[in-house]
Amino acid sequence: MSTAVVVEAPGEHRLTDHEPRDPAAGEALVRVHAVGICGSDREVYQGNRPEGYVRYPLTPGHEWSGTVQAVGAGVPASLVGRKVVGEGFRNCQVCDRCHAGETTLCTDGYEETGFTQPGAMATTLTLPARLLHVLPDDADLTAAALLEPAACIAAAALKANARPGERVAVVGTGTLGMFAVQFLAAGSPAELLVVGTRPDRERMSLDFGATAFRTRDQEIPGDFDVVIETAGSASAARQAAALLRRGGRLVLTGIPAPGAEGLDPTDLVVRQLEVHTVFGAPPDAWAHTVRVFGAGLLTPLPLVTHELPLAQFAHAIELVGSGDPKVGKVLLRP
Secondary structure, three states: OOEEEEEEEOOEEEEEEOOOOOOOOOEEEEEEEEEEEOHHHHHHHHOOOOOOOOOOOEOOOOEEEEEEEEEOOOOOHHHOOOEEEEOOEOOOOOOHHHHOOOHHHOOOOOOEEOOOEOOOOEOEEEEEHHHEEEOOOOOOHHHHOOHHHHHHHHHHHHHHOOOOOOEEEEEOOOHHHHHHHHHHHOOOOOEEEEEEOOHHHHHHHHHOOOOEEEEOOOOOOOOEEEEEEOOOOHHHHHHHHHOEEEEEEEEEOOOOOOOOOOOOHHHHHHOOOEEEEOOOOOHHHHHHHHHHHHOOOOOOHHHEEEEEEHHHHHHHHHHHOOOOOOOOEEEEEO
């Protein structure tokens, strides 16, 4: 039987029968293989996602992989049967930001799969075919379910523009941090330091290409050319900036709690730091991620610790927020 998770309101969800929606013109129907859960899904369930960035009732799920089952008019029939992942932002395609390729800055307002539009915590997902990215035929769809957070970090890596031989660092050791290590390691840095609060992630960091690991309370040498911050706290952002040499490049991907005190603008100006931020992933970052994944330079599976059926959605949400260091990426399997 086809099923879907529906969050009716904060703290209220049910498992319901799911009727696949036939694709209209320009759309594709995808059978979902796996869907990841992240902190933003927990925000949806708890009701503390910012106003305007969620619409109830809702089927969550913005990190997913699957196989195209059918396509609507105007979509190449060759897509049917292909393994795919998909962008989440439902951009308008006609504003100046969309024309510039900056679809996450679309001026027509925020719409995203799994937050304001039906997501992938269901047997199937119907969405605009233009959002799909085709995977190699031999792609592991379980691993591919993690390509959405990887694409967000790809956006950060592209903005960081780390060059071979530069000294680079990552602050944060969660899923985003571990992907940042992999993207930066692929660029042949002279040094790749990982800084985090979880000593248990040292082995994984080194396996992914880091040259050194430090916990945030240890003394850390500075003068890095590039730092990518993924921890999502104001203190992590400040530490990331402190690691940089004068004129270094900082990319912030975490979102601190509202009202957090951030970077010192005087320090930014005097040290002439180049600061970038990332929220979501535009098409070029997605394309880069799929290309790097297809080349075997991304290894998502070690990050997965739990695979559960849709019926265990509530338990999966609890796991994600448990703080247990043994809990990594949690996937639901429709």
